[in-house]
Amino acid sequence: xxxxxxxxxxxxxxxxxxxxxxxxxxxxxxxxxxxxxxxxxxxxxxxxxxxxxxxxxxxxxxxxxxxxxxxxxxxxxxxxxxxxxxxxxxxxxxxxxxxxxxxxxxxxxxxxxxxxxxxxxxxxxxxxxxxxxxxxxxxxxxxxxxxxxxxxxxxxxxxxxxxxxxxxxxxxxxxxxxxxxxxxxxxxxxxxxxxxxxxxxxxxxxxxxxxxxxxxxxxxxxxxxxxxxxxxxxxxxxxxxxxxxxxxxxxxxxxxxxxxxxxxxxxxxxxxxxxxxxxxxxxxxxxxxxxxxxxxxxxxxxxxxxxxxxxxxxxxxxxxxxxxxxxxxxxxxxxxxxxxxxxxxxxxxxxxxxxxxxxxxxxxxxxxxxxxxxxxxxxxxxxxxxxxxxxxxxxxxxxxxxxxxxxxxxxxxxxxxxxxxxxxxxxxxxxxxxxxxx
Amino acid sequence: xxxxxxxxxxxxxxxxxxxxxxxxxxxxxxxxxxxxxxxxxxxxxxxxxxxxxxxxxxxxxxxxxxxxxxxxxxxxxxxxxxxxxxxxxxxxxxxxxxxxxxxxxxxxxxxxxxxxxxxxxxxxxxxxxxxxxxxxxxxxxxxxxxxxxxxxxxxxxxxxxxxxxxxxxxxxxxxxxxxxxxxxxxxxxxxxxxxxxxxxxxxxxxxxxxxxxxxxxxxxxxxxxxxxxxxxxxxxxxxxxxxxxxxxxxxxxxxxxxxxxxxxxxxxxxxxxxxxxxxxxxxxxxxxxxxxxxxxxxxxxxxxxxxxxxxxxxxxxxxxxxxxxxxxxxxxxxxxxxxxxxxxxxxxxxxxxxxxxxxxxxxxxxxxxxxxxxxxxxxxxxxxxxxxxxxxxxxxxxxxxxxxxxx
Numbered sequence: 001x002x003x004x005x006x007x008x009x010x011x012x013x014x015x016x017x018x019x020x021x022x023x024x025x026x027x028x029x030x031x032x033x034x035x036x037x038x039x040x041x042x043x044x045x046x047x048x049x050x051x052x053x054x055x056x057x058x059x060x061x062x063x064x065x066x067x068x069x070x071x072x073x074x075x076x077x078x079x080x081x082x083x084x085x086x087x088x089x090x091x092x093x094x095x096x097x098x099x100x101x102x103x104x105x106x107x108x109x110x111x112x113x114x115x116x117x118x119x120x121x122x123x124x125x126x127x128x129x130x131x132x133x134x135x136x137x138x139x140x141x142x143x144x145x146x147x148x149x150x151x152x153x154x155x156x157x158x159x160x161x162x163x164x165x166x167x168x169x170x171x172x173x174x175x176x177x178x179x180x181x182x183x184x185x186x187x188x189x190x191x192x193x194x195x196x197x198x199x200x201x202x203x204x205x206x207x208x209x210x211x212x213x214x215x216x217x218x219x220x221x222x223x224x225x226x227x228x229x230x231x232x233x234x235x236x237x238x239x240x241x242x243x244x245x246x247x248x249x250x251x252x253x254x255x256x257x258x259x260x261x262x263x264x265x266x267x268x269x270x271x272x273x274x275x276x277x278x279x280x281x282x283x284x285x286x287x288x289x290x291x292x293x294x295x296x297x298x299x300x301x302x303x304x305x306x307x308x309x310x311x312x313x314x315x316x317x318x319x320x321x322x323x324x325x326x327x328x329x330x331x332x333x334x335x336x337x338x339x340x341x342x343x344x345x346x347x348x349x350x351x352x353x354x355x356x357x358x359x360x361x362x363x364x365x366x367x368x369x370x371x372x373x374x375x376x377x378x379x380x381x382x383x384x385x386x387x388x389x390x391x392x393x394x395x396x397x398x399x400x401x402x403x404x405x406x407x408x409x410x411x412x413x414x415x416x417x418x419x420x421x422x423x424x425x426x427x428x429x430x431x432x433x434x435x436x437x438x
Numbered sequence: 439x440x441x442x443x444x445x446x447x448x449x450x451x452x453x454x455x456x457x458x459x460x461x462x463x464x465x466x467x468x469x470x471x472x473x474x475x476x477x478x479x480x481x482x483x484x485x486x487x488x489x490x491x492x493x494x495x496x497x498x499x500x501x502x503x504x505x506x507x508x509x510x511x512x513x514x515x516x517x518x519x520x521x522x523x524x525x526x527x528x529x530x531x532x533x534x535x536x537x538x539x540x541x542x543x544x545x546x547x548x549x550x551x552x553x554x555x556x557x558x559x560x561x562x563x564x565x566x567x568x569x570x571x572x573x574x575x576x577x578x579x580x581x582x583x584x585x586x587x588x589x590x591x592x593x594x595x596x597x598x599x600x601x602x603x604x605x606x607x608x609x610x611x612x613x614x615x616x617x618x619x620x621x622x623x624x625x626x627x628x629x630x631x632x633x634x635x636x637x638x639x640x641x642x643x644x645x646x647x648x649x650x651x652x653x654x655x656x657x658x659x660x661x662x663x664x665x666x667x668x669x670x671x672x673x674x675x676x677x678x679x680x681x682x683x684x685x686x687x688x689x690x691x692x693x694x695x696x697x698x699x700x701x702x703x704x705x706x707x708x709x710x711x712x713x714x715x716x717x718x719x720x721x722x723x724x725x726x727x728x729x730x731x732x733x734x735x736x737x738x739x740x741x742x743x744x745x746x747x748x749x750x751x752x753x754x755x756x757x758x759x760x761x762x763x764x765x766x767x768x769x770x771x772x773x774x775x776x777x778x779x780x781x782x783x784x785x786x787x788x789x790x791x792x793x794x795x796x797x798x799x800x801x802x803x804x805x806x807x808x809x810x811x812x813x814x815x816x817x818x819x820x821x822x823x824x825x826x827x828x829x830x831x832x833x834x835x836x837x838x839x840x841x842x843x844x845x
Contacts (some may be wrong), residue, residue, distance in 0.1 A: 019741060020743075022741045025737070026737070029730060029734055030734075033656070033727065033730065105501075105502040105668065116699075117699050119699050119701050156521055163762060179503075180503065225667075232628050234553070234627055234628050235628060236627075236628030236629060236630065248635070308716065310725060311475065311797065312720065312724070312727075315471075315472060315727055316723070316727065318464055318467070318468045318731075319730060319731055319734070320463060322731060322734055323736075324459050325457050326457075326461060326734055326735070326737070326738035326741075328457055329457040329458065329461075329738055329741065329742045330741045330742065330745075332453065332454060332742075333741060333744075333745030333746075336749070337745065337748070384726075385719075385723060388715075388718070388722050389716060389720070399533045406811070423454065425453075
């Protein structure tokens with residue numbers, strides 16, 4: 001029966017090509033607009049490390065005290081830690097793995113004298129960074145605890161940076177000048193682009209510009225200043241590098257891996273006790289205020305999805321809605337224009353459910369074709385959006401195979417919904433009344 | 439035109455009419471808000487930075503390689519060399535620039551006993567050439583004297599007192615409602631530095647990231663020679679010499695020393711284009727979205743009205759036989775659409791206000807001005823009239839004989 005209805009649907013759609021075309025275009029435009037923005041939205045709001053996002057946590061400690069003008073719905077916890085607090089958490093060593101980190105920009109002198117020195121975006125961190133975030137390596141590997149402890153002059157390069165400096169060769173063991181000190185390459189990453197760059201949501205968090213990684217302890221020795229946010233309270237950053245390290249300024253990010261629920265609650269207690277101890281020592285004069293958030297909570301807390309993307313996504317769904325109302329109207333016109341034919345079928349014994357099925361199959365065919373048009377429009381839409389939006393709003397917005405299926409399925413589903421009322425109206429046709437007018 | 443017959447015929451086509459009205463309502467709601475967002479975004483990207491003739495100013499991002507031992511002396515050598523170039527009018531060194539540089543904010547207050555009375559301001563560490571290089575308009579007071587400019591080595595280092603601070607008018611007003619701040623002693627927190635306010639400039643944008651918040655206009659100039667591994671040289675060329683000036687500057691800096699990375703040389707015009715790319719992109723997409731929406735709605739009206747016309751051919755024929763002119767038929771369909779569109783517009787205005795409230799909560803946008811609702815409503819009514827024109831013309835050409843044929 002389905003095959004027969006399908007054939008009937010095609011024939012009926014061919015009869016009024018203008019109306020059919022309008023319906024297909026309406027569905028296609030609606031699906032195209034909403035899928036385009038949804039793809040961008042999903043890229044912006046996706047889980048960057050799904051396999052571990054539930055066991056990675058950011059601790060936060062209130063080291064600035066209550067804000068008098070803080071809105072009641074925000075907790076106003078500092079986003080980063082002071083150097084002192086970060087070191088205290090490293091020493092406590094309560095997680096399965098943990099790493100303090102910060103970003104710094106340094107001059108890099110390539111070993112090849114023919115190449116000009118260039119700026120390098122460096123992440124100073126601990127050895128646990130690589131195992132905690134499942135960072136893949138192409139050559140060599142991460143440094144270990146020993147290098148952390150000895151403040152070793154070793155460096156890990158990202159693949160694009162290795163391509164730039166060493167033509168993509170295995171550079172493990174080669175030397176590189178960072179600032180004016182030599183470093184030995186110990187590993188080269190394979191492609192790794194967590195997006196958004198959850199572990200540091202500062203500038204460029206979608207384009208993720210880290211190029212080199214070196215031990216945190218070494219970077220502190222070398223007084224490499226942060227290129228990320230540095231926030232201070234009234235006391236300021238103190239005098240010189242040592243002053244900054246002992247100041248109440250926040251600039252260190254910290255991540256800890258806690259694989260069990262009891263580990264998480266233990267860590268919470270530890271943070272609370274730590275803040276209480278700071279109060280006892282006279283550093284804080286407010287009750288402990290701490291938090292521990294996992295990756296997804298952290299991204300939500302930081303409103304990582306650009307507001308513009310959210311707005312455009314809701315607007316695109318308004319388009320889909322208008323397109324559907326449109327399709328409903330057009331289908332109503334189409335089905336009602338065929339009342340005569342429906343009357344004949346009814347008179348020849350077709351039941352209401354049969355008419356219902358026939359009309360729905362026709363709606364489904366419109367949805368199918370509209371969905372295919374929509375996929376094409378989505379591709380065009382994504383390319384256009386990429387060309388006018390900066391990379392941090394439109395990165396990683398490729399249409400995947402599954403998306404095509406989803407788009408077509410959604411198109412068919414919404415067209416069926418839009419077709420429900422016109423279909424119901426068609427089944428209400430009185431055969432006698434129609435036959436009389438023929 | 440008689441609305442009575444239109445209403446009674448619409449009553450028989452309730453759903454179709456409601457569908458058109460609903461489309462028009464949603465279109466209007468999106469149109470108003472989208473136009474408003476477009477206006478806001480483009481206004482941001484066109485707002486003046488306070489820099490006169492941006493097309494003649496460029497930024498050199500300079501990074502020293504290795505130990506930054508005598509950076510202060512090296513910077514002075516660079517600046518002297520740049521200023522000596524024939525294409526260049528003036529140059530200064532700063533920690534920042536107004537079109538996308540880093541954000542460094544400190545608090546300035548006139549009342550050390552009550553720091554909360556102060557206001558946040560973007561810190562520009564500059565020498566006595568800044569006002570001339572950027573072409574800032576000094577509305578009262580004076581520029582820094584060369585002997586007031588002192589070296590500052592990183593954020594950690596600060597002085598107990600400075601020779602003076604120059605603030606923007608926005609900062610002056612925030613400190614004193616009448617803007618009467620000249621000569622008063624200000625405290626800068628957390629530096630803990632005090633300085634008399636020696637000048638007020640008309641405008642200097644703090645950072646584009648401040649959007650349209652008041653902070654966008656709150657900046658202060660401190661007479662510090664920034665001594666850091668990375669600084670910005672802000673350079674003004676003589677009129678029309680931007681390209682020649684940038685090339686000459688790059689060569690000259692490399693001639694002075696090769697122990698540097700010139701991370702970038704960019705005109706302020708290009709910096710502006712880059713930093714507002716997202717805003718313009720969003721505005722453009724919104725514009726396209728509006729066009730699509732109007733198109734879809736128009737075609738929806740055409741489709742449904744055409745169907746009504748074909749459905750009512752006999753009635754039209756009868757009316758023609760009874761003496762109705764073509765114009766009457768045309769006006770009938772135009773009025774019918776006007777009625778539906780007007781109902782849709784009323785609903786649309788309510789939807790637009792609701793959507794605006796919702797957007798207000800998510801983006802820092804202002805309340806939707808009435809003019810947008812008005813213009814939007816006119817636009818959708820006009821759209822309806824245009825869209826209905828073709829089916830209405832077809833209706834008016836229905837020959838009266840049709841009535842006789844099938845009766």
